[in-house]
Amino acid sequence: RPGRTFNEVLFFPSEMACMEHIFTPSSPYSCMCSLPHGVETSSLVFFVTSSLHRKGVTIRVLTDKDYAAITGSQIGVLRRAGICVRCGVGSVHMHHKFAVIDGRLLITGSLNWTLTAVQSNMENILVTEEPDLVQPFIKEFRRLWNHYDPA
Amino acid sequence: RPGRTFNEVLFFPSEMACMEHIFTPSSPYSCMCSLPHGVETSSLVFFVTSSLHRKGVTIRVLTDKDYAAITGSQIGVLRRAGICVRCGVGSVHMHHKFAVIDGRLLITGSLNWTLTAVQSNMENILVTEEPDLVQPFIKEFRRLWNHYDPA
Ligand SMILES: [Zn+2]
Numbered sequence: 607r608p609g610r611t612f613n614e615v616l617f618f619p620s621e622m623a624c625m626e627h628i629f630t631p632s633s634p635y636s637c638m639c640s641l642p643h644g645v646e647t648s649s650l651v652f653f654v655t656s657s658l659h660r661k662g663v664t665i666r667v668l669t670d671k672d673y674a675a676i677t678g679s680q681i682g683v684l685r686r687a688g689i690c691v692r693c694g695v696g697s698v699h700m701h702h703k704f705a706v707i708d709g710r711l712l713i714t715g716s717l718n719w720t721l722t723a724v725q726s727n728m729e730n731i732l733v734t735e736e737p738d739l740v741q742p743f744i745k746e747f748r749r750l751w752n753h754y755d756p757a
Numbered sequence: 758r759p760g761r762t763f764n765e766v767l768f769f770p771s772e773m774a775c776m777e778h779i780f781t782p783s784s785p786y787s788c789m790c791s792l793p794h795g796v797e798t799s800s801l802v803f804f805v806t807s808s809l810h811r812k813g814v815t816i817r818v819l820t821d822k823d824y825a826a827i828t829g830s831q832i833g834v835l836r837r838a839g840i841c842v843r844c845g846v847g848s849v850h851m852h853h854k855f856a857v858i859d860g861r862l863l864i865t866g867s868l869n870w871t872l873t874a875v876q877s878n879m880e881n882i883l884v885t886e887e888p889d890l891v892q893p894f895i896k897e898f899r900r901l902w903n904h905y906d907p908a
């Protein structure tokens with residue numbers, strides 16, 4: 607059915623534990639991964655965002671003070687790489703795990719974006735272009751971005 | 758647009774911190790809640806499932822050994838109420854937080870189904886009837902259900 611809205615669901619743990627597959631959902635079974643498979647990394651968010659950043663993609667990352675404060679949170683690394691990161695100002699815990707690509711593609715699910723999660727937990731990732739689902743996430747992201755601390 | 762696939766996204770924290778609203782997504786702003794608002798409960802899963810169970814709805818619950826073992830996990834209470842619960846047999850941590858209603862409506866997101874999460878965390882819930890999204894979750898649920906321990 608050409609012209610149909612793109613929808614896909616991935617489940618973990620999976621043999622196909624490779625983040626680039628999630629970010630190239632139209633070809634989930636072809637490997638475009640520059641990270642050796644099976645190598646542990648503390649933050650796939652860092653890997654994916656810095657990889658996209660090097661390609662010239664504009665990236666904005668939202669996090670909370672709890673995460674920014676933990677050792678290995680990679681927030682400092684992202685900022686030193688030139689990626690914009692904003693931190694929650696209150697005590698409300700950030701439990702979102704979503705990304706919107708090109709204002710068009712929503713990636714959301716239970717996954718905490720770590721390789722441990724991909725390899726060891728039962729997790730799901732939902733990828734959709736359905737505007738009724740994508741638009742509320744864009745709106746919420748912008749609302750939070752405008753309230754968050756850029757420093 | 759009549760006949761359109763139902764899609765909705767809810768964000769938390771919200772004034773509207775009421776689980777019945779999530780389970781009656783077509784009327785998110787009318788309260789059908791039998792739980793007094795603002796009352797803390799250790800498990801909204803228990804509240805919602807036992808409430809549906811009393812209405813004669815067939816319910817199947819999947820969990821893992823870690824959750825079943827913690828104090829206040831409500832698994833014993835659910836089973837005593839006659840609700841079928843199956844537990845993961847291995848050491849893989851269950852990180853899913855989804856429900857499928859009537860084999861038709863998917864509810865998924867970051868939310869851990871506790872009132873604390875609804876009131877204190879930034880969370881999202883996505884509700885959809887889109888078959889391309891619902892069907893993979895049904896398939897995965899059935900796969901896990903068949904592998905899990907009924908005892
Ligand atoms: Zn790969």
Ligand SMILES: [Zn+2]
Binds near residue numbers: 778788789791794
């Ligand atoms: Zn209510």
